[in-house]
Amino acid sequence: MNETIRQNLHTHSTFDDGKSSMEEMAQSAIAKGFTALGFSGHSPNPIDTCSMSMEGMNDYLETFRFLKEKYKDQIALYCGIELDSLSDIDLSPFAYIIGSIHYLNTPSGQVAIDESRETFDHLLHDIYSGDIQKLTADYYAALIDMIRSRDFDILGHIDLISKYNEDETYFSFTADWYLEQARKAIDAGIEKGVIFEMNTGAISRGYRTMPYPHASLLDYMAKKDAKLCINTDCHNAIALDQSMNQALALAKRAGITDLYALSEDGFSPVSIDSFVGELN
Ligand SMILES: [Zn+2]
Ligand SMILES: [Zn+2]
Known part of the structure; x- marks a missing residue:
C-alpha cells in the first residue's frame, strides 16, 4: 500500500517575517491533512530585518521542541x-537546511533582490x-558560489531573480544567454547533490501565477534527473x-517521477504519485 505524503518544508x-505563530502553523498543517511540516526561519543576518535574531533563533528551537512533542501523534514536525x-551560524541544531x-x-x-519591485528597479538601473x-x-x-562553498540540503527558489519578471518585462525566459546562466547553476546543484524546490511562495503574495522554477528550467531539471x-x-x-496541486501537475508534465521526502532518517526519493497537494 502506498503511503500518502503531504509535505511542506519551507x-x-x-x-521571522511570517504572520502566524509556529503553533498556528502546526495546527493548520494538521487541519489540512499534512503528514510532514518543516519550519525554515530566516537565518540571522544583521542587515536583514526579516531574519531571526540570534536570541530569537534559540527561542525558535525551544518552541519547536515543545511543539514536536505536543503534536507527535498527529504530524511529523x-x-x-x-x-x-x-x-554565518552554527547549523548543527537543524534537521535540514535550505540555502538561498x-x-x-x-x-x-x-x-536585496526580492524585497520589492522598487528595490529591484534600483538594483537594475x-x-x-x-x-x-x-x-x-x-x-x-x-x-553557484553558495552551492560550492556551503553545505545545505535544499536550494531555495533557484530563479528568485525572476520574481518580478513573470510577464517577461525584464528578459525572456527562453533567451539563450539566460538559459545558459541558469543551467550552469542547475548543473552545479546536481553535481553537489542538492534538492531543488518548486516554490509557490510568490503566488500567495500576488507576484506570480506560476511557481519557481520557470518551465524552461524545470524541463531542463527533469531531463537531467535533478532531485526535487x-x-x-x-x-x-x-x-x-498554496498551489501545491498546480506544482505537482507541472512536475508531472515535465516528466518528474520522484520527489524527495524528509523523514527522521533524512531525505529519500518517493514516487511522485504518493504526494498530494491541497485539499479540494
Ligand atoms: Zn523562505
Ligand atoms: Zn527565501
Whole structure:
C-alpha cells in the first residue's frame, strides 16, 4: 500500500517575517491533512530585518521542541532553517537546511533582490546601469558560489531573480544567454547533490501565477534527473498548501517521477504519485 505524503518544508513564522505563530502553523498543517511540516526561519543576518535574531533563533528551537512533542501523534514536525548566503551560524541544531540567495554584494553594499519591485528597479538601473544580463549573471554566479562553498540540503527558489519578471518585462525566459546562466547553476546543484524546490511562495503574495522554477528550467531539471521537492515558502498558516496541486501537475508534465521526502532518517526519493497537494 502506498503511503500518502503531504509535505511542506519551507515555511516562515512570527519568529521571522511570517504572520502566524509556529503553533498556528502546526495546527493548520494538521487541519489540512499534512503528514510532514518543516519550519525554515530566516537565518540571522544583521542587515536583514526579516531574519531571526540570534536570541530569537534559540527561542525558535525551544518552541519547536515543545511543539514536536505536543503534536507527535498527529504530524511529523522538523526544524530546519533558511540559510541566507550572507549569514554565518552554527547549523548543527537543524534537521535540514535550505540555502538561498536574497542579497547581492554590489559596490553600493548588499542589496536585496526580492524585497520589492522598487528595490529591484534600483538594483537594475542605478547599480547595474540597466544591464539585466550582468545582473542575472551575478545572481547565478553567487548561487553557484553558495552551492560550492556551503553545505545545505535544499536550494531555495533557484530563479528568485525572476520574481518580478513573470510577464517577461525584464528578459525572456527562453533567451539563450539566460538559459545558459541558469543551467550552469542547475548543473552545479546536481553535481553537489542538492534538492531543488518548486516554490509557490510568490503566488500567495500576488507576484506570480506560476511557481519557481520557470518551465524552461524545470524541463531542463527533469531531463537531467535533478532531485526535487515542492514547498510553498508560506508566511502565514492559510497559505501552507498554496498551489501545491498546480506544482505537482507541472512536475508531472515535465516528466518528474520522484520527489524527495524528509523523514527522521533524512531525505529519500518517493514516487511522485504518493504526494498530494491541497485539499479540494
Ligand atoms: Zn527565501
Ligand atoms: Zn523562505
